[in-house]
Amino acid sequence: MNKIGRLNNIVLYLKEHNGASIKELATAFNVSEMTIRRDLTLLESKHVIKLVHGAAIFNNDDSVSFGEVDYDLLNESSKQSLEKLKIGQFAASLVEPNDTIILDTGTTTEQIAHYLPTNMPLTVLCYNMNTLMAISNKPNINIIFAGGYYYKNLQLFQSPEGVKMIRRIRANKAFISASGVSQKLGVTCVEQIEVDTKQAAISSSLSKILVFDSSKLDKIGPSYFAQITDFDAIITDNNIPEDWIEFLKTTNIKLYTV
Template sequence: MARPSGRTARIKALRKLCSSGAIVHIADAAKQLETSEITIRRDLSDSDSGILCLGGYLMFASDNGERYSLSHAQGTNTQAKTEAALQAATLIAPEDTIFIDCGSTLPHLAARVPQNANVTVVTQALNIAEIIARLEGVNLVLLAGMYHAESGSFSSETALKMLKEINITKGFFSAAGVHEKEGVTCFHFHEVAVKRAAIARSQRRFLVADPSKWGKLRPATFAQLNEFDDWIGRPA
């Protein structure tokens, strides 16, 4: 690519690189534009370009800057989320103690937890707890604390202490973004500590994320892909 002259030309070139939702590392962009990373960062900070630099990656702000809404997410990609949940549900066995993460995908799993099989469900998510509480013969451990309406989940130091005392046989984790290099991400930093603690306490760990999440990068990284035993719902 010929070196674009001037801020306006560079912004135009960056927008072209990020077209169709592409995520581009700033070093690669600098090489293609024959300029420096510092220049690109300055261009983006001094203008309303619509391009966001997050964790060293460039993307359209509309792809990563929106506020997460649990109520809205519950109505999107329902079929793909259900299919991923159905696959995950086959992994639950009698006597299991499982962690079910927050979000809009895993309620489809919660509804399929086998009843009267002495399964214990640990969760920090209100929507998961509400489903589990209606199932017969399923034990519920709610990791309570400060409630965050935007994610429908709780967080607290007490929740982290509770997790240290629970032996989780299988953990099922959701994500708002799955990126090959930057890892598994979510929108909210308050989710990270509980997710990390649950990962540490789980004997087996499963990422449950429908294909729309792959290739996305969200603000808070909570895991790397190699920390999971399987990735359920990934694109074919």
Template sequence: MRKPKEKTTVQRRVIILEKLEEKGQVDVVSLSKALKVSEVTIRNDLKRLEQKNALIRARGGAIKVDRVGMDFTLSDKNKQNYDQKRRIGKAAAELIETGDTIILDSGTTTMEITKNLTNMGELTVITNALNIANQLAEHPKVNVIIPGGFLRKNSLSLIGATAEESFKNYFCDKLFLAVDGFSAAFGLSTPNVEEAHLNRVMMSISKQVIVVADSSKFHKRSFAFIAPVNEIDVLVTDDGIPPEDHKILESAGIKVIIV
């Protein structure tokens, strides 16, 4: 009986990408058995495919890579996962105490936090988001501080060196940070480099870093790196969070709030 012909390297890598497209993630052991090649060969395949930006290698396998650098407008983002963002915003707002000085990063999820501050007592909010500042202008007990900077029209946020220097003048109790990509392996990310720089400054002046991100952000890596996940204190997300990520984050000492 003739032995089945071994698949070529190209054929093997096409199959890997097809499985990744179907399942969102693959593991070395399963691929090795399915394709009847060594785990070393599979790891080499994954390495080569990652070099071509076709996937992201993760512990024991790889995850699907979405197109990085996509910078959607606020109106586009408002249409995505709205119910999850609404619930996350409500839960995150419950972490705020009267008298706090907080930072609200730009984003549709942080806007949902803003909508839940109506009944708050005295509060100081520093935000680089013009739409959030406008919303907070209606609240008599909320003091609003806006940095200078260059307007990023897609997010209605102020960024750049002027914004960074302005934030360095303050120390805050809590930062509520919105991200476009959340990966236990590759950290937090955003489409804009200057926004990432500003986010790092925000983190450096805050006692507590709280990330608000719906589960669609997991296993995604956007263009600009912000920080590794071990630099955050709390994650507020929805029940779509992958179980393996939940375990990794809690084992790293990060409080995970699921809504």
């Protein structure tokens, strides 16, 4: 498991077990106690967890907010982490043998990468470090990586050449993430630099699937990239409000809740 994946799963473990000792975490994740200490120190610096006498607990302080200005993928991975895991697991179950799929930037799409089957022949196009690491050791997956300049806070590689490459690919399914989904103002993301890549992925795919946890509903990010009706399906958690369920019934979008 790569570091980002391990950090995300440490947060899940702490939420589900109401805390854990350093020794317990080291055993659970099959790493040294020194590695766990480094992981926990990083998570504590991000105000995700609290360290108390050789143990760690999840920070349930609702006042903690990372804010969009200081957006960082590691910070984002700790939010709604259980919901993202379930969304990723379900989304991966929709993949069929010999599919070519595109995995967009984000922490929810990273979970899809973790749950892709190892015994199924697939081709995966991606452009994020966290996603690449999650699939790099999976047998039977052919990887296409659209490279470019590295944006560390997003773990995104982006370039005009990379966008052109994505537009030349034809995929069965694209799993696209969002930081905001609004009935009036459409689907948005954090950084303008993401827009061309996301739009290229959408235009190159037969089936466009939007994946996000329900906290993104009625939020508006700074950078618009699509209308809700540009998507064939939405996968989110079962906390979706009733007005959204009714709204989506008026469209041709298939709604999956997990």
